Amino acid sequence: MATPNSTTFSHLSFVLVGIPGLEPWYPWISIPFALMYTVAVLGNCGLLLLIATQRRLHEPMFIFLSMLPVADLLLSTCTVPNMLAIFWFGPKAISFGSCLTQVFFVHFAGVVESGILLAMGFDRYVAVCDPLRYTTVLTNEKIGKIAMAIVIRSFCVIVPAVFLLKRLPFCTSNVIPHSFCEHMGVARLACADITPNIWYGLTVPLLTLMLDAVFIAVSYVLILRAVFKLPTKDAQRKTLGTCGSHVCIILLFYTPAFFSFLLHRFGQNIQRHINILLADLYVLVPPMLNPVVYGVKTKQLREQVSCVLSRKGKWC
Numbered sequence: 001m002a003t004p005n006s007t008t009f010s011h012l013s014f015v016l017v018g019i020p021g022l023e024p025w026y027p028w029i030s031i032p033f034a035l036m037y038t039v040a041v042l043g044n045c046g047l048l049l050l051i052a053t054q055r056r057l058h059e060p061m062f063i064f065l066s067m068l069p070v071a072d073l074l075l076s077t078c079t080v081p082n083m084l085a086i087f088w089f090g091p092k093a094i095s096f097g098s099c100l101t102q103v104f105f106v107h108f109a110g111v112v113e114s115g116i117l118l119a120m121g122f123d124r125y126v127a128v129c130d131p132l133r134y135t136t137v138l139t140n141e142k143i144g145k146i147a148m149a150i151v152i153r154s155f156c157v158i159v160p161a162v163f164l165l166k167r168l169p170f171c172t173s174n175v176i177p178h179s180f181c182e183h184m185g186v187a188r189l190a191c192a193d194i195t196p197n198i199w200y201g202l203t204v205p206l207l208t209l210m211l212d213a214v215f216i217a218v219s220y221v222l223i224l225r226a227v228f229k230l231p232t233k234d235a236q237r238k239t240l241g242t243c244g245s246h247v248c249i250i251l252l253f254y255t256p257a258f259f260s261f262l263l264h265r266f267g268q269n270i271q272r273h274i275n276i277l278l279a280d281l282y283v284l285v286p287p288m289l290n291p292v293v294y295g296v297k298t299k300q301l302r303e304q305v306s307c308v309l310s311r312k313g314k315w316c
Helices: 024-052 060-077 080-089 096-128 131-137 140-166 182-185 195-227 234-243 244-266 272-282 283-299 298-309
Strands: 013-016 092-095
Touching: 013 096, 024 060, 024 080, 024 283, 024 298, 060 096, 060 140, 060 283, 092 096, 096 131, 096 140, 096 182, 096 195, 096 244, 096 298, 140 182, 140 234, 182 195, 195 234, 195 244, 195 298, 244 272, 244 283, 272 283
Parallel strands: none
Antiparallel strands: 013 092
């Protein structure tokens, strides 16, 4: 039976404790986390600056690519600074409103990034399977509409999470055993039925990340079919090479995302600190590695970086 005040009382703030069970290791954990965050910010800002200032990179593929650092910076910046503050100064109080804001932006950034990867998959499909119509299919106007659709879809899908949490009463513990606020981590503290939250937490990844991954897989099946019809192995290799960086980014994003999702819901026998540590790495590792992967595997980016460096800071 619910307590008498369970429907009227709610905490004004929560306390984030980081990674329960690893408190003695916080100073050591904070060092690689701070370095990874620094690399992520510098790498993504550098990639954005390079694409924005180099006219040779104002092509559909790089316009889509420029959206990725924005999502990565949003995902890491809305979580990692608070995370480091916990590691350096101990458990951190966060207001209920700030916690809901963090919930929104964490999940919003993830769905946006999935949508961007889907758009980049469509870009590679058109470039390989219908190259003669590439510039007419992917005009700046259409790219703008695709970007707007990604943002609107992500907002409409994630904003219900805020209201699903806002309706809940929190009349017991206000301690969140996590490094940042995320939907189910907060919902489990409620002293009310959270069945709608559970179904929402299952449905959204299936209708966004999973569906996007299926469409990306279909696009690559069609790409591979077109590639294998090319007359020479050299042509096949060059064509596949244009998709290599995108495939690496897909693996970097979806592998930990699905692993964390499955572990969070079906890995009850795994120690809690492992789940939380993986979630923390999920908001750090892809944003750190994405600009590195594209910088190493994309010929045009390498050439533009070399051009800028060879001219001692002057743009090419």
